[in-house]
Amino acid sequence: MAELFQALDQFPVTLKHWLMSHASGVLPEWALPLVSAALSISPILAVFPLMFALTTVIERKGLGRIQNRIGPNRVGIPLTDIRLYGFGQFIADGIKSLIKEDVVPRAADKVVHFLAPIALLIPVLLTYSVLPFGKNMVPLDLPQTGLLFFFAVGASTELSVFMAGWSSRNKYSLLGAMRAIAQMVSYEIPLILSSLTVVMIAGTLSLTAIVESQSGVHFGFLHNWHLFTPWGFVGFCLFLTAAAAEANRTPFDLPEAESEIIAGYFTEYSGFKFAIFFLAEYLGLFAMCGLGITLFLGGWLPPFSFLGFIPSWCWFLGKLSALIVLFIWLRGTLPRLRTDQLMGFAWKFLLPMTLINLVVAAVWHLLGGSLPPVLRWAFCFGMLAVPYWLLGRGFEAKFTKREYRFAN
Amino acid sequence: MLGTGILKGMVETAKNFAGSYTDPANRLTTVEYPEQRIASKENARQFPFLVHDTEDPMKGLRCVACQICEKECPPQCIYIVKSKDKRADYKGQMQFYPATFDIDLSVCMSCQICVEVCPFESIKMDTEFELSNTDRFGGLLVNKHQLAKSNDHYRKIHPTEAGVSDAALAVEVAKAQAKAKADVEAKAKAAAEAKAKAEAAAAAGTAPAPAVPAGPKPSSPAASPAAAPAA
Numbered sequence: 001m002a003e004l005f006q007a008l009d010q011f012p013v014t015l016k017h018w019l020m021s022h023a024s025g026v027l028p029e030w031a032l033p034l035v036s037a038a039l040s041i042s043p044i045l046a047v048f049p050l051m052f053a054l055t056t057v058i059e060r061k062g063l064g065r066i067q068n069r070i071g072p073n074r075v076g077i078p079l080t081d082i083r084l085y086g087f088g089q090f091i092a093d094g095i096k097s098l099i100k101e102d103v104v105p106r107a108a109d110k111v112v113h114f115l116a117p118i119a120l121l122i123p124v125l126l127t128y129s130v131l132p133f134g135k136n137m138v139p140l141d142l143p144q145t146g147l148l149f150f151f152a153v154g155a156s157t158e159l160s161v162f163m164a165g166w167s168s169r170n171k172y173s174l175l176g177a178m179r180a181i182a183q184m185v186s187y188e189i190p191l192i193l194s195s196l197t198v199v200m201i202a203g204t205l206s207l208t209a210i211v212e213s214q215s216g217v218h219f220g221f222l223h224n225w226h227l228f229t230p231w232g233f234v235g236f237c238l239f240l241t242a243a244a245a246e247a248n249r250t251p252f253d254l255p256e257a258e259s260e261i262i263a264g265y266f267t268e269y270s271g272f273k274f275a276i277f278f279l280a281e282y283l284g285l286f287a288m289c290g291l292g293i294t295l296f297l298g299g300w301l302p303p304f305s306f307l308g309f310i311p312s313w314c315w316f317l318g319k320l321s322a323l324i325v326l327f328i329w330l331r332g333t334l335p336r337l338r339t340d341q342l343m344g345f346a347w348k349f350l351l352p353m354t355l356i357n358l359v360v361a362a363v364w365h366l367l368g369g370s371l372p373p374v375l376r377w378a379f380c381f382g383m384l385a386v387p388y389w390l391l392g393r394g395f396e397a398k399f400t401k402r403e404y405r406f407a408n
Numbered sequence: 409m410l411g412t413g414i415l416k417g418m419v420e421t422a423k424n425f426a427g428s429y430t431d432p433a434n435r436l437t438t439v440e441y442p443e444q445r446i447a448s449k450e451n452a453r454q455f456p457f458l459v460h461d462t463e464d465p466m467k468g469l470r471c472v473a474c475q476i477c478e479k480e481c482p483p484q485c486i487y488i489v490k491s492k493d494k495r496a497d498y499k500g501q502m503q504f505y506p507a508t509f510d511i512d513l514s515v516c517m518s519c520q521i522c523v524e525v526c527p528f529e530s531i532k533m534d535t536e537f538e539l540s541n542t543d544r545f546g547g548l549l550v551n552k553h554q555l556a557k558s559n560d561h562y563r564k565i566h567p568t569e570a571g572v573s574d575a576a577l578a579v580e581v582a583k584a585q586a587k588a589k590a591d592v593e594a595k596a597k598a599a600a601e602a603k604a605k606a607e608a609a610a611a612a613g614t615a616p617a618p619a620v621p622a623g624p625k626p627s628s629p630a631a632s633p634a635a636a637p638a639a
Contacts, residue, residue, distance in 0.1 A: 065428045333417045392410025
C-alpha cells in the first residue's frame, strides 16, 4: 500500500523519466532538452487551463448560491438529456469565443493591440515554472532566485495591461489601464514585503527550499507551516489581500469595474483575444495562490504528518482549490472599493503592517531559544495586534446622520 | 475593529450558500423556468385581449369598433376597421363590430391605456408572456381571432377586476332591461289607453246602437248628446 502511494506521488516524475529514457535513444542530442522542457510544461498547460475552465463554472454556481439563486445547471452533453450539473458550460463558452468575430477598432494600434493578450499570457505562464507542485515536481528549480524570478516575471503583466489599454484608443480602456497600473504598482510593494518575511526566516529565495523549511513537526503531528506563526498568519492575510489586488479580483476589481468602465482595459477585445485575457487573469490568480501556498501553507506538505501518504501534488491542488473557493466567497461578499479607498488602504494600512510584520519576524527569530513557545507566540502576536487595531481605526466605516444643508 | 464587518458579511453569504441547499423552498427566489412556473400575480399585465361572451368568439365580441383605443394608443399599435352592418350586442342593442382588429405585438408597450379608455369592457390585459414568434413580420401582428378570449379566461386571470367588470355590465343590462320593461309598460299603457279610448269611442258609437233597438226609441236623442262629451 505504501509503495502504491509512493508510486502515485512520484508518478509524473517517473513517467517523464521513462519517456526521456526512451526518447534519448531515438532523438538527436540537441533535441533532448527541448523534449524535456516540453514534457515539464505540458502538465501545467493541461491542468491549470482546465482548472480555469472549471473555476468559471464553479464561480458562477457559487455566486448564484450566495445570492439565493440556482446558478447555471443546463449545459451538458448536446443532443441528450445528460446535464452534468451545468459543467458543459465552459466547453460551450470556449467554442463560442473561438468562433466569434474578432473586432479591432479602426483607430487602434493594431500591432500592439494584437500583442497585448500574448504579452499578458506568457509572463503569467512563466511564473508557473518555479512553483513546486509536488515533491520533486518543479519545472525550473532556481536555487538562488526562485522567488525573485516569480516577482520579476509577474510584474511584467502591468506592461501588457497598459499595452491593451493604450492601443485600443478607447477612453474606457485607457481609464481601466491607468487604474490597473496605479493599483498593481501600489499593491506590488505589500505583496513583496509580506513574502520577504518568509525569506528572512527560511534564509533562501528557492521555493523548493522554502517548502522544505516548513517540514518540521510540532507536537508530534502538526506540520511547521509558516501560517502557524503570528508573523506568518498576518503575512498570509496581507499577502492574500495584495494578491487579490494584483489579480484584479473583487473587491479590488477597479480596472475592470463593468458597472463603471464597461470592461476596463479589455473593452475593445472580442472573441478569442478576450478569452485569452480572461484566461491570463485567472491563471495569474492561481499562480498567486500557488505562491501563497508555497510560502505560508507548506506547499505540497500535508497539514498533519500522519496524512503524509496522500500524494504531494494532491495537497497542492487541494490547497489551491480551497484558496480559489475563498476568493469566490470574497467576491460574493464584498462590494468594490473606490479608487481613493484602494490607494489609502495600500499606503496607509498594508504598507505599515508589512513593515511591522518584518520587524516581528526578526523578533520571532531572535526570541527562538530564550522564551517558552507560548510566551513567544503571545508576545509577537501582541506586537502585531496593537498596530493592527491602531491603523485599522481610520478605515472603519463611520455612519453619521447625513445633514442636508440646502434641502432643509 | 477593522475586518469584523468583512467577517460578518462572509458569515451571511455562507448562510445563504448553505441555506440554498438545506432549505431551498424558503431560500431560493428563482425557479427552473421552463419546467417550473410561478403562478402569475393578479396585477400582472402583458398584452391586451378582446373579451367575448358566447361560444363563438367572433359572434360574442364585446367590441363595438368605436376606435377610442385606436386613437388613444400611445405607440399607435392598434388598427381597427369598422363593420358595414350592425348586430345585437350583449344587451340586445344593435351595434357595429370590428371587421378587422389588429395589434402589433412588437410595438405594444403594455401601458393598459386601451383598457382604461374602453367604455364597453371589451379589451383587457392578458398575463400571457411567452409571446415570441419565429415569423417576425406576420407572426407579430396579432389579429382578432388570436386576440379573442372568453370572459371566463378574464375571470380566471384577474378575478377582482373581472368581478367589477361583470358588475358594471350587469348594471348596464339591468338598466337596459328596466328601460325595455318601462318601454313595454309605457307601450302597454299607451296601448291600454288607446284601447280604452277606442273602446270608449266604440262605446259612444256602438253602445247606443244596440240600445236603440233595445231601449225605447224616444230616449235615443237624449242619450246621444250625453255620450258625445264623454268621448
